[in-house]
Amino acid sequence: MGNYKPLTKREAIEYVKQVQGIFSDNADLECEEIGDGNLNLVFHICDKNSDQSIIIKQALDHVRIVESWPLTKERVRFEYKAMDIQDKLTNGMVPKVYKFDEELALIVMEDLSDMTVMRKGLIAGEKYPHFADQISTFLSKTIFYTSDLYLDPKEKKEKVKEFINPELCKITEDLVFTDPYYDAETNNINPELRPYLENEFWKKNELRKEVTILKEKFMTKAQSLIHGDLHTGSIFINQEAIKVFDAEFAFYGPSGFDIGAVIGNLILNYASWTGKKVSREFKNDYRNYLLETIKNIWNEFEMKFRSFWDKDAHEVIKAVDGYQDAYLTQLLQDSIGMGGCKTMRRCIGLAHVEDLDGIEDLKKRAEAQIFALKIGEAMVIRRKKLNSIEDFIKIVQKITNQEDA
Template sequence: MTKYKPLKEKEAIEYVKGIEGLFDDDAELSCNEIGDGNLNLVFHITDQNSGMGVVIKQALDHVRIADDWPLTKERVKFEYTAMKIQDELTDGMVPKVYKYDDEMALIVMEDLSSMKVMRKGLISGIKYPHFAEQISTFLSKTLFYTSDLYMAPKEKKERVKNFINPELCDITEVLVFTDPYFDAESNNINPELRPYLEKEFWRKSELRKEVTVLKEKFMTRAQALIHGDLHTGSIFIDQKTLKVFDTEFAFYGPSGFDIGAVIGNLILNYASWSGKEVSTEFKADYREYLLDTIEDIWNKFEEKFRKFWDQEAHETTKAVKGYQDYYLKQLLQDSIGMGGCKTMRRCIGMAHVEDLDGIENLSERARAQIFALKLGEIMVTRRKRLATITDFIKIVRDLTAWEDTTNM
């Protein structure tokens, strides 16, 4: 029996050589470890002859998120199992898996390094005209076909059981839904932002209450098999293709959490331009692109989701007049609310995003962070008044106009 041990680069090469049919016999393999080194090892292995490459993602065992916060390697099982389901449902919108090794806590998968991590593209101001079409397909297929709307109740419950993922959920519960809303140890705070947090943000009791309502939803609502961490850093993209990766947070949770993650991260990028030296024209144009994208994502998502429902929901569900409209309105409100939480945590919580932290001047960064926090706040507190995505776009525009005039 193989026993778990973290691979070294040479061992990684030997490991993939042992996978039948993966590389040619005369392959000349080179290997680089390119992970962040904290939670996972990521080996990029290339055949110098053919140019073909693979990636090994191996979980480090008993790592620590913080001093008293350990994490086991079991998370790889959730990642692999969810990827398989997503792959089947979306016809390959996730990296191909060549091998999964439970014992070694690793996945050997397709090398997508020719594509860009979407967050970096957005930071560079690149537009992705097919993104809304692509991500709405991913979202609608995974969120419909893993839900009770489509699945047989017993199979769905069996799957809920297999995806009870306490360690990774715990990270989200604490870092997204709890700690950012008070002066918690785990927070990572720009000193220029702190006065705003102390004088205003942490005193918003209605906001904190509503975030807690969303937290309970996250903790209790087994609606669909969600990716669980679908920010723009979990998406590879080029002008043709989109692949979703880093799926270890997968579990049965509220569908709005995935849609919200996408929208929230577009909103973070939207806010980030407040702290950057770019022309007014560029900023206005790129922000319009981001808002159009958000509107398109929801509208295309809704259209596809309704189509799947009309064609493939259980007959007893289809027969219920008005339920589809109700469900989608709830989902819109959930998505915007969850997106608001995802937006705010990236300004205050432990894990930030480069969209904002790439702004080196701390005052400028704080300005963009405050704008992001205000956007996140209205996403949470006004979500129940939203009937359409256009309502949401309008409140973003209003807040932007207000920010432009006051310059915060």
């Protein structure tokens, strides 16, 4: 990447003019930089003479909010390669890529700003009746067809090698599995939450032990090519479709991590209504919708995963009685456990979510955070007893009833 430099808006326009097949010669392009994340420049370029527009995502070589935290730009290659695989497997559930430029560490891709970032939709109380079907398709296809269940073992190991992504994994290892469980400097703590953390949460030895067991699984278990950061802010959605983006954390990891990320982020939204000025009726209805969605995600995931297995798994695996059930039970438990960690980190760790941080009253925010932490804790501690997603839903309902009582 010898000629790497961060683009200016003007340079972004010049760059995209050279990419064939996007804009016509008489396009009148304008550019905005809209990156709101921590790691990248994001240019939105549109043609004032038509309705055409594109996105350029360019990696910076440091973390935006902590300039002294360097990051290699090769993460763009992981993102591009993962998108390519996800695209083929899911028949287009990721943004279309027009160009990948390794030297400039950028991807030119489809503009999806006419869709909604799912987190914003959930905060606004929107419902997406097809989401469980859509995301379970994304999850089941990407998880099954990149695993040893389907791939030739040699090909799978070559993929593991290709997707060794230590830097981005390190962020997850620290920010999801380590720092939230003690008073780490990187944490970002609502002062109204601090007493609960100091007096209760950080004294939970069993929880910290189980989180560390899950962390080791995250660090060692190369099961599938996972997205690695599949929260509701990485999903564009409308009533017809979803598009999953921001795959730069992709690597070969435990399959449950992606499933857990989706569930954990729905739980964060679920918890957030505790602190919001909405009617009890709305709250109950929306929470039921969220739990129904979680239930459907897992159950549809399971159904699809089993059908791929029955059709496309290696013959020797198919011949093992009971293995499919055992595999799925383990995967459910991993998913809920990892999802619990994803839930808790967003209440304590460096990076928060708008679902909770949008609650301006810090006391109310702390109430919602504690509620989320209690569910997250139960997800980790009780995961090994779960035999179905319904078992998990009951746990959430029980904690909710205690909360409301």
